[in-house]
Amino acid sequence: MELLLDSLFNGVAIGSVLLVAALGLAIVFGLMGVINLAHGELMMLGAYTTYVTQLIFKLPILKPFYNSYIIVSIFLAFIVSGVVGILLEKTIIRKLYGSPLETLLATWGVSLILQQFVRSVPLAYGTGLVISLLIGLFLPTIFPSKIRESINYKYFKFSSWIFAALTGVLTGSVISSSVSKLSRASARNVDVTAPSWMRGQVEIIGTAFPKTRLMIIVITIISVIAITLFLNQSAWGMRIRAVTQNRQMSDCLGISTEKVDIITFGIGSGLAGVAGVAVSLLGSVGPNVGGNYIVGCFMVVVLGGVGNLLGTVLASFGIGIMTDLIGAGRLLSIWPDMPLPLSNTINFFATTSMARVMIFALIVIFLQFKPTGLFPQKGRMVEN
Amino acid sequence: MSLSKIKFDKKIVLSFWIILIALIIAAPTLLPVFRLNLLGRYLSLSIVALGVDLIWGYTGLLSLGQGIFFALGGYCAAMYLQITSSTEFPNNIPEFFALYGVEKLPFFWEPFRSPVFTFFAIWIIPALVAGLIGFLVFRNRIKGVYFSILTQASLLVFFNFFNGQQKLINGTNGLKTDVTQLFGQMVGSESMQRIFFWITAILVIAAWFFAKWVVKGRFGNILIGIRDDEPRVRFTGYNPVIFKTIIFSIAGGLAGISGALYTVQSGIVSPQFMTVPFSIEMVIWVAVGGRGTLLGAILGAVFINYAKSLVSEALPASWMFIQGGLFILVVTALPEGVLGWMQGDGPRNLLQRFGLKRKIETYPSLEVNKKGDDYE
Numbered sequence: 001m002e003l004l005l006d007s008l009f010n011g012v013a014i015g016s017v018l019l020v021a022a023l024g025l026a027i028v029f030g031l032m033g034v035i036n037l038a039h040g041e042l043m044m045l046g047a048y049t050t051y052v053t054q055l056i057f058k059l060p061i062l063k064p065f066y067n068s069y070i071i072v073s074i075f076l077a078f079i080v081s082g083v084v085g086i087l088l089e090k091t092i093i094r095k096l097y098g099s100p101l102e103t104l105l106a107t108w109g110v111s112l113i114l115q116q117f118v119r120s121v122p123l124a125y126g127t128g129l130v131i132s133l134l135i136g137l138f139l140p141t142i143f144p145s146k147i148r149e150s151i152n153y154k155y156f157k158f159s160s161w162i163f164a165a166l167t168g169v170l171t172g173s174v175i176s177s178s179v180s181k182l183s184r185a186s187a188r189n190v191d192v193t194a195p196s197w198m199r200g201q202v203e204i205i206g207t208a209f210p211k212t213r214l215m216i217i218v219i220t221i222i223s224v225i226a227i228t229l230f231l232n233q234s235a236w237g238m239r240i241r242a243v244t245q246n247r248q249m250s251d252c253l254g255i256s257t258e259k260v261d262i263i264t265f266g267i268g269s270g271l272a273g274v275a276g277v278a279v280s281l282l283g284s285v286g287p288n289v290g291g292n293y294i295v296g297c298f299m300v301v302v303l304g305g306v307g308n309l310l311g312t313v314l315a316s317f318g319i320g321i322m323t324d325l326i327g328a329g330r331l332l333s334i335w336p337d338m339p340l341p342l343s344n345t346i347n348f349f350a351t352t353s354m355a356r357v358m359i360f361a362l363i364v365i366f367l368q369f370k371p372t373g374l375f376p377q378k379g380r381m382v383e384n
Numbered sequence: 385m386s387l388s389k390i391k392f393d394k395k396i397v398l399s400f401w402i403i404l405i406a407l408i409i410a411a412p413t414l415l416p417v418f419r420l421n422l423l424g425r426y427l428s429l430s431i432v433a434l435g436v437d438l439i440w441g442y443t444g445l446l447s448l449g450q451g452i453f454f455a456l457g458g459y460c461a462a463m464y465l466q467i468t469s470s471t472e473f474p475n476n477i478p479e480f481f482a483l484y485g486v487e488k489l490p491f492f493w494e495p496f497r498s499p500v501f502t503f504f505a506i507w508i509i510p511a512l513v514a515g516l517i518g519f520l521v522f523r524n525r526i527k528g529v530y531f532s533i534l535t536q537a538s539l540l541v542f543f544n545f546f547n548g549q550q551k552l553i554n555g556t557n558g559l560k561t562d563v564t565q566l567f568g569q570m571v572g573s574e575s576m577q578r579i580f581f582w583i584t585a586i587l588v589i590a591a592w593f594f595a596k597w598v599v600k601g602r603f604g605n606i607l608i609g610i611r612d613d614e615p616r617v618r619f620t621g622y623n624p625v626i627f628k629t630i631i632f633s634i635a636g637g638l639a640g641i642s643g644a645l646y647t648v649q650s651g652i653v654s655p656q657f658m659t660v661p662f663s664i665e666m667v668i669w670v671a672v673g674g675r676g677t678l679l680g681a682i683l684g685a686v687f688i689n690y691a692k693s694l695v696s697e698a699l700p701a702s703w704m705f706i707q708g709g710l711f712i713l714v715v716t717a718l719p720e721g722v723l724g725w726m727q728g729d730g731p732r733n734l735l736q737r738f739g740l741k742r743k744i745e746t747y748p749s750l751e752v753n754k755k756g757d758d759y760e
Contacts (some may be wrong), residue, residue: 035529100529101446102715105671108664109711116704155492291660295540298533353544360541364520364534371524 005207007330013213015320016220017278021293022300023227024271024314030306031244031264034093034103038111039297043271045114046077046276047285051190052123055179058083060292067195070277074219077273083134086112087267089262115287124182128172136164189286190278198281216278223274228309229265240264303363305373314374319359327355408585412578421649422693423686424581428645430685431591433669434678435635435642440667442599442674443631444611445527449517449535450639451663452542453510455641458653460509461548462559463493464502465648469565480554490552504645507637514636518629527614536660543658558654561647572651584645588682591638595678598634608633658664671714674721685721 025039036042053073057066069108088110094102119127139160176183194212231237242250243260251257279289299319304311324330326349349358370376412420432454434720439445467480473479477489495501517562521534547556562572569576599607609617610624617624647653664683673684688710695703718725726729 033529035533092712092716099442100441101532102719104446104448104529104532105664105667106712106715109708109715112661112704112708117699117710119704159627273694295537295660297532298537301529302533302537351548353548355543357541360537363537364602367524367526368520372525 007377011321011324015317016217017295019177019316020220021275022297024268025297026301026312028268037107037304040294041111041114042081042272043276046081046273046288047280049077049080050192050277061274065204074277077277078270081273082270086266089265118287120185122185124176125172131171132164132168136161189284191284192280212281305375308375311375326358328364386620424584424649425688426689427584427588428642430682431642432639433681433685434595435638437672437681438668439635442607444578446532449533449539453636453639454643455657456510457506458647460505461644462561462653464496464562464613484551507640510640511637515633518632522625522628546655558652562650562651620630674723677723680723
């Protein structure tokens with residue numbers, strides 16, 4: 001019983017990281033039919049945001065609030081990855097609408113650039129750049145339309161970008177002069193240390209669970225609930241669902257598909273940032289951290305089907321639990337006296353990397369019976 | 385987008401071939417050993433690029449997992465070389481087996497004692513694996529982005545498998561070939577490398593003609609039909625699954641040959657051939673050269689790799705930026721690749737922009753719907 005609980009918990013913990021990471025990917029894929037290969041790098045940005053936030057909270061002014069930095073960094077990671085995602089949508093993905101394979105290649109290019117960016121640009125100035133992007137993209141939109149109409153919009157936009165650039169440079173240099181660790185570029189991995197209240201273990205029903213893992217599960221539950229509420233209760237959520245179901249029809253009915261695309265892509269990328277916070281709690285953070293998770297996310301999307309959150313949730317936890325069951329060889333301890341050939345096979349696959357091999361084989365077999373995933377979208381089109 | 389758009393004089397074509405053959409024969413004396421070796425490697429990579437062009441440029445299947453078949457070919461060749469030159473090691477098996485306490489050659493390596501079997505295995509095994517993966521995926525009408533990410537996932541799976549199996553294939557260390565013997569000669573020696581260069585050059589040309597033959601005629605037309613409108617091909621009475629499986633396994637076989645040639649020239653095959661970035665790079669060679677042009681794939685593979693080695697020697701950090709930029713640029717600004725652009729309206733448009741060539745008169749009606757996106 002205890003063993004089963006342990007295994008279930010480990011599986012849920014693996015699955016919940018996958019879930020936050022795949023959630024954004026699945027929503028964007030459902031809406032735009034686009035797979036974002038830079039998703040892993042957006043996670044990496046989220047993880048680095050956690051690191052930067054942690055260092056900034058060590059400054060004397062913010063020191064009293066140090067223990068809450070992880071909560072703050074969740075929101076900051078959402079914003080940072082979201083802004084980068086919106087920029088990506090506005091500059092590249094929108095131009096490639098209707099050709100998903102080309103988008104795949106272009107986003108791979110973006111992921112290469114992002115990886116090299118964190119290697120060769122000091123994090124302080126990277127932060128400055130993100131801040132100026134944030135201001136440049138959103139400053140023009142927050143003013144009421146009366147003010148916007150009274151001035152020439154072009155000049156207005158231009159001056160706000162100048163303001164944004166100045167603020168970015170200013171914050172960059174302030175951070176780089178006050179936190180010496182952020183002032184130099186480095187390709188080395190960095191470590192995020194959890195605040196004291198998150199270290200150690202909690203005992204539930206006689207089994208000890210590490211607190212960081214519990215925290216990740218909590219983050220996942222909150223993100224899933226927030227996304228479900230947003231998609232099902234808000235006006236923009238309804239528009240997103242409408243466009244996901246039928247783009248042309250929604251366009252005809254007056255929904256701005258352009259805005260829907262931006263919002264969805266921003267939210268999807270933001271969720272990647274949140275996943276990055278979770279990832280930073282599990283191990284050290286480096287430029288390649290996203291690549292370890294991205295293929296797992298693809299499997300979740302393939303297995304879960306398009307445009308259905310329940311499918312994504314089930315697929316992530318399914319893959320998570322299977323990874324733990326196979327990878328740690330737990331089947332043997334649950335059923336100790338199984339026949340020899342079977343137990344040999346299980347031993348053969350009892351490592352994390354071999355578990356992946358097994359799970360992929362299982363997914364391919366599954367796809368032979370249900371090619372469109374757990375919850376396929378109903379339709380009568382030839383394509384899809 | 386075919387080569388037939390430009391008609392060359394027969395004399396020009398003949399002299400082109402003579403110059404090309406002369407260059408290939410003379411290359412070992414013209415180039416220093418290091419550069420010659422690099423050129424040979426890049427030429428062997430152009431064979432896998434031809435395969436990518438066949439499946440992506442002609443059939444519209446973007447595979448991000450060609451590294452699997454590339455590495456399989458490499459492993460077949462390397463294992464044969466290791467086995468045949470392991471007579472002085474204990475148990476007559478390659479040295480690394482002793483490190484992991486393996487005393488008998490694993491059964492599936494047994495046939496690789498024979499050179500004839502190996503010769504066929506190098507391209508048939510990757511082709512069979514590709515055919516199997518392709519059939520299982522295409523059978524369910526999985527296509528587009530789904531296909532791409534499934535191939536990428538299978539690439540990662542193969543990587544994990546090969547990386548973890550020390551006892552069978554020396555795991556992450558890979559198999560070395562440069563100190564092995566072939567026909568009494570050391571594979572890594574200069575004279576042997578020269579021969580490998582010539583073999584590679586001949587095979588590239590052979591593969592090019594083979595690919596041209598594949599895309600010619602009805603078979604090629606169906607491939608292009610699948611790329612442009614697969615449901616319509618199906619409704620016309622063809623079964624796209626068969627054609628897609630065949631072309632995918634052809635590309636797999638080409639990748640296997642390419643991998644074997646690359647392995648003997650670089651001196652090692654390892655799971656690094658199955659990393660995700662390497663397989664995506666293959667796509668970008670084709671994209672830059674011009675997809676659907678075949679020649680573009682060869683030129684793209686050679687030139688981009690050459691540029692990569694030059695840039696990496698001078699400024700190691702900047703290659704990632706350049707490569708990333710190349711991906712974005714080629715997809716957004718030059719979707720037909722360099723060769724496709726040259727064969728199309730590209731040069732004329734460029735000259736027109738600078739006023740060097742007169743604009744062609746067109747009917748206004750021809751320019752409406754130019755993009756053709758109203759038919760979606």
